[in-house]
Amino acid sequence: MAEEDERVPDPPEGFVLAEGRGAFSTHNGPYFHRPGGEEGVAQAFYALKRHTNGVGIVHGGMLSAFMDGVLAGAVWRGARRRAVTIHLSIDFLHMARAGDWIIGEARLTRATRDVAFAEGRAYVGGTDVVRCSGVFKLMGH
Numbered sequence: 001m002a003e004e005d006e007r008v009p010d011p012p013e014g015f016v017l018a019e020g021r022g023a024f025s026t027h028n029g030p031y032f033h034r035p036g037g038e039e040g041v042a043q044a045f046y047a048l049k050r051h052t053n054g055v056g057i058v059h060g061g062m063l064s065a066f067m068d069g070v071l072a073g074a075v076w077r078g079a080r081r082r083a084v085t086i087h088l089s090i091d092f093l094h095m096a097r098a099g100d101w102i103i104g105e106a107r108l109t110r111a112t113r114d115v116a117f118a119e120g121r122a123y124v125g126g127t128d129v130v131r132c133s134g135v136f137k138l139m140g141h
Helices: 023-028 061-079
Strands: 029-033 041-046 082-092 101-112 115-124 127-138
Touching: 023 061, 029 061, 041 115, 061 082, 061 101, 061 115, 061 127, 101 127
Parallel strands: none
Antiparallel strands: 029 041, 041 101, 082 127, 101 115, 115 127
């Protein structure tokens, strides 16, 4: 793959490179996050050609993996515990293409002693690309 296909421009204002991610996310990224924010989390990635499917739109699996991480980030922020996904539900609403900045936002909606619930969306510009919700198993302290 040509090196220019991997060039990522500066992130949207307020976003910085997310570091310390697992191998899977590091391979799929780079991902960026917006520090701070009391309610929920915001993360972003720049869609590269390698993130697209055969018809040139961002692959649903890429969007799913990205939003799984965004929702998990909201669970971490809200419950202060690591969590693993039990259930992920995604509605694909619109297309994203290489060259788009995709921004994901999520918030914790509820947490019990063992399980947490989160919801979120990813958008390009003012258009929602996906809406999603997830259920997460909270891990030990």
